[in-house]
Amino acid sequence: MEESKDLVLFFIYEDEDGYFETEIVENVIVLKEIKDIITEEETLVYTSADGSSDEISLDDVEHYRYVSHNSHLSNYIRSNDRADCEWDQCRNLISETK
Numbered sequence: 001m002e003e004s005k006d007l008v009l010f011f012i013y014e015d016e017d018g019y020f021e022t023e024i025v026e027n028v029i030v031l032k033e034i035k036d037i038i039t040e041e042e043t044l045v046y047t048s049a050d051g052s053s054d055e056i057s058l059d060d061v062e063h064y065r066y067v068s069h070n071s072h073l074s075n076y077i078r079s080n081d082r083a084d085c086e087w088d089q090c091r092n093l094i095s096e097t098k
Helices: 072-079
Strands: 005-014 020-025 028-035 042-048 053-057 061-068 084-087 093-097
Touching: 005 028, 005 072, 020 072, 061 072
Parallel strands: none
Antiparallel strands: 005 020, 005 061, 028 042, 042 053, 084 093
């Protein structure tokens, strides 16, 4: 069985403490980034394991990551914790300051 993956989004907006607003979509099995050549609008289209799907405009997204469900990044977002974290390319925690 393939490992479950999550889509983690960091929006351009900040909360009252100066951290990016975040969102997590769990158990994503299909993920496509689509660019409209004419309007140059970029969109993420995903499908979750339960069959639900949606589109997310990247206009308000600072960056996103497609990571293991058990990664530190996914756990950090799910916990709604707030810290200054640095992750490597595999989304493993390098440093954390609270």
